[in-house]
Amino acid sequence: MTNSYAIAVLPGDGIGPEVVGCALEVLDAAEERFGFSTDRSTFAAGANHYLETGELFDAVEAQLRDKQAILFGSMGDPRVTPGILERGFILEMRQRFQQAANVRPVRLYPGVPTPIAELTPERCEMVIVRENTEGAYVGRGSTVHAGTPNAVAMQESLNTHAGIERVVDFAFRLALGRRKKLTLCHKTNILVAAGQLWQQVVAEVGARYPEVEVDYVHVDAMCFHLPLTPERFDVVVTDNLFGDIITDLGAVIQGGLGVATSANLNLDGSAPSMFEAIHGSAPDIAGKGWANPAGAILSLALMLGHLGEGEAARAVEAATVEVLGSLPSLAGADMGASTSELGSRIAAIVREGRA
Amino acid sequence: MTNSYAIAVLPGDGIGPEVVGCALEVLDAAEERFGFSTDRSTFAAGANHYLETGELFDAVEAQLRDKQAILFGSMGDPRVTPGILERGFILEMRQRFQQAANVRPVRLYPGVPTPIAELTPERCEMVIVRENTEGAYVGRGSTVHAGTPNAVAMQESLNTHAGIERVVDFAFRLALGRRKKLTLCHKTNILVAAGQLWQQVVAEVGARYPEVEVDYVHVDAMCFHLPLTPERFDVVVTDNLFGDIITDLGAVIQGGLGVATSANLNLDGSAPSMFEAIHGSAPDIAGKGWANPAGAILSLALMLGHLGEGEAARAVEAATVEVLGSLPSLAGADMGASTSELGSRIAAIVREGRA
Numbered sequence: 001m002t003n004s005y006a007i008a009v010l011p012g013d014g015i016g017p018e019v020v021g022c023a024l025e026v027l028d029a030a031e032e033r034f035g036f037s038t039d040r041s042t043f044a045a046g047a048n049h050y051l052e053t054g055e056l057f058d059a060v061e062a063q064l065r066d067k068q069a070i071l072f073g074s075m076g077d078p079r080v081t082p083g084i085l086e087r088g089f090i091l092e093m094r095q096r097f098q099q100a101a102n103v104r105p106v107r108l109y110p111g112v113p114t115p116i117a118e119l120t121p122e123r124c125e126m127v128i129v130r131e132n133t134e135g136a137y138v139g140r141g142s143t144v145h146a147g148t149p150n151a152v153a154m155q156e157s158l159n160t161h162a163g164i165e166r167v168v169d170f171a172f173r174l175a176l177g178r179r180k181k182l183t184l185c186h187k188t189n190i191l192v193a194a195g196q197l198w199q200q201v202v203a204e205v206g207a208r209y210p211e212v213e214v215d216y217v218h219v220d221a222m223c224f225h226l227p228l229t230p231e232r233f234d235v236v237v238t239d240n241l242f243g244d245i246i247t248d249l250g251a252v253i254q255g256g257l258g259v260a261t262s263a264n265l266n267l268d269g270s271a272p273s274m275f276e277a278i279h280g281s282a283p284d285i286a287g288k289g290w291a292n293p294a295g296a297i298l299s300l301a302l303m304l305g306h307l308g309e310g311e312a313a314r315a316v317e318a319a320t321v322e323v324l325g326s327l328p329s330l331a332g333a334d335m336g337a338s339t340s341e342l343g344s345r346i347a348a349i350v351r352e353g354r355a
Numbered sequence: 356m357t358n359s360y361a362i363a364v365l366p367g368d369g370i371g372p373e374v375v376g377c378a379l380e381v382l383d384a385a386e387e388r389f390g391f392s393t394d395r396s397t398f399a400a401g402a403n404h405y406l407e408t409g410e411l412f413d414a415v416e417a418q419l420r421d422k423q424a425i426l427f428g429s430m431g432d433p434r435v436t437p438g439i440l441e442r443g444f445i446l447e448m449r450q451r452f453q454q455a456a457n458v459r460p461v462r463l464y465p466g467v468p469t470p471i472a473e474l475t476p477e478r479c480e481m482v483i484v485r486e487n488t489e490g491a492y493v494g495r496g497s498t499v500h501a502g503t504p505n506a507v508a509m510q511e512s513l514n515t516h517a518g519i520e521r522v523v524d525f526a527f528r529l530a531l532g533r534r535k536k537l538t539l540c541h542k543t544n545i546l547v548a549a550g551q552l553w554q555q556v557v558a559e560v561g562a563r564y565p566e567v568e569v570d571y572v573h574v575d576a577m578c579f580h581l582p583l584t585p586e587r588f589d590v591v592v593t594d595n596l597f598g599d600i601i602t603d604l605g606a607v608i609q610g611g612l613g614v615a616t617s618a619n620l621n622l623d624g625s626a627p628s629m630f631e632a633i634h635g636s637a638p639d640i641a642g643k644g645w646a647n648p649a650g651a652i653l654s655l656a657l658m659l660g661h662l663g664e665g666e667a668a669r670a671v672e673a674a675t676v677e678v679l680g681s682l683p684s685l686a687g688a689d690m691g692a693s694t695s696e697l698g699s700r701i702a703a704i705v706r707e708g709r710a
């Protein structure tokens with residue numbers, strides 16, 4: 001009897017469908033080689049669908065909920081007011097499905113050019129774990145005297161012990177299986193209330209993981225430590241807003257948004273986890289074959305690992321890394337091959353067991 | 356009759372006194388050459404002073420208030436709980452003296468090594484203007500059920516039309532005298548209340564400066580635009596917390612914290628402005644002669660410009676840039692000269708009119 005997994009596929013907008021198409025071709029190859037299968041349901045979601053129907057996450061929530069994982073492309077289109085899709089779909093999914101941990105590996109793969117001088121793959125191998133459901137992302141704010149010179153806007157960051165604890169515990173467990181170091185990134189000297197709660201939870205949870213060394217770095221200092229001394233980091237745990245910022249910096253270091261990937265993990269099994277490249281929909285290059293499918297294919301690898309297909313996950317990652325390392329440029333017209341050619345190349349390596 | 360200026364000098368902790376000492380030597384040279392004078396009052400402030408007396412900003416506020424400018428070293432010491440000096444002195448000064456704009460030039464000087472591959476000085480010449488008195492730095496937050504598993508911490512960001520307007524207007528005026536481009540950096544798709552107020556004020560104020568082109572970049576996207584396409588930016592305006600983060604990234608790009616400098620400007624003449632390098636007190640290297648005084652000396656240049664001694668400001672900057680460009684390394688044991696030697700070298704160039 002072969003394992004079978006029910007997955008939802010949301011290609012989304014712009015380059016989303018192209019790169020997700022590549023990921024599915026690689027998934028075919030992995031199924032063939034490793035003898036499992038998937039039952040894939042594709043959902044129309046994103047800007048076009050919203051413009052036609054007005055539908056956002058609400059409309060698919062029930063159908064997505066019984067899937068074992070969600071493979072997500074990208075969303076966004078100049079015709080939709082910024083914020084609508086982000087809040088109405090992506091954040092809504094993260095919160096309703098309690099995808100508590102946004103996990104972003106930051107690895108410089110061999111042969112991949114980094115914009116940071118003298119950085120080598122051995123020095124850059126970390127995972128950033130971002131709290132994914134609260135903080136400044138709760139969307140609470142209010143304005144008095146709007147539209148007048150006396151306007152005051154308040155924006156709130158809500159941080160709960162429970163919300164922090166689950167992601168911090170996850171980060172400690174992750175560190176335990178790695179180099180056993182956890183770094184909290186925050187701005188505790190200024191954001192005192194939130195900062196104290198984060199520090200306290202890290203201390204409490206850390207007491208359960210005495211083997212793991214705990215470190216702390218302010219978010220502003222992260223801007224020089226990440227590019228200049230990445231070897232300092234094994235697992236970094238941080239809040240939603242700081243995580244949004246520093247993971248993009250992490251992506252730059254590892255070669256760019258085209259290479260970076262993420263898992264939005266539900267940690268209690270109450271709803272599916274979601275896997276996405278971290279690049280956006282890049283409408284300017286959609287349809288040109290210039291998008292690098294690596295981010296999406298690496299998100300497939302994370303999904304396979306999550307589903308328990310560890311061997312397949314490793315093969316997909318290795319094949320992607322091999323092809324990435326051979327490219328003259330990581331995106332655009334001079335990538336040396338089109339999006340779909342790269343997808344097929346990676347799929348072939350997986351299928352033929354060359355990785 | 357020569358111009359004379361009453362300035363306050365706060366050397367502070369760690370490497371602060373060393374680098375401020377260099378700045379004062381350069382100031383002597385500038386006075387000699389350009390024929391102005393300063394009346395300098397030095398104040399003990401910082402960790403040692405706090406540990407001895409318990410005194411923070413309160414204790415010196417009245418004496419500082421009647422000065423024309425403040426030259427500030429750095430504060431911080433492992434013996435003082437993080438946050439005490441930051442909030443009790445630095446933030447207190449910024450708020451009480453209404454130093455509304457934190458101005459940080461990000462320039463890659465010729466000959467200065469940057470960690471960003473292929474970055475050239477022509478491509479990196481911007482000023483980041485950070486709102487310096489409100490946002491998440493108002494220090495308002497509260498916690499319920501502290502110390503229990505039900506704890507919830509709320510942290511507020513307060514943004515006023517008046518506070519945003521003054522710094523945005525300053526940024527537009529700055530852009531008008533430069534390449535006429537202003538970029539707002541925020542996270543408007545998530546922080547809706549604060550983001551809308553910022554966008555609205557930029558639109559309102561921008562209507563008064565029709566020659567200035569307005570652009571917008573999300574703070575997370577800033578992490579790749581700053582290092583990879585810095586030529587996109589002329590003047591960047593942003594809120595207090597985002598500014599704290601992206602200016603450190605700016606410092607990395609221009610060669611490191613040792614080179615970066617900042618002005619904390621009071622824009623209405625109600626209190627003195629303050630000028631500081633952006634590096635910290637670096638207690639680990641204090642007294643070793645390994646600190647680069649460039650940040651402090653460049654902050655002196657900003658101060659001289661602010662006082663109206665434009666020629667002296669330009670000479671001090673040029674001399675600093677010349678010496679910076681000749682160093683084998685920007686800090687530490689292999690800088691090629693000690694802190695004080697570098698100060699003397701820069702002072703000599705200023706005195707002899709070689710810059």
Ligand SMILES: CC(C)[C@H](C(=O)O)[C@@H](O)C(=O)O
Pocket residue numbers: 086087090091244545575
């Ligand atoms: C699209 C946007 C809502 C999102 C975020 O801010 O979290 C993105 O930047 C990310 O990091 O996944």
Ligand SMILES: CC(C)[C@H](C(=O)O)[C@@H](O)C(=O)O
Pocket residue numbers: 190220441442445446599
């Ligand atoms: C020392 C600290 C309070 C300060 C800040 O957060 O503003 C520093 O990081 C800065 O950027 O000037």
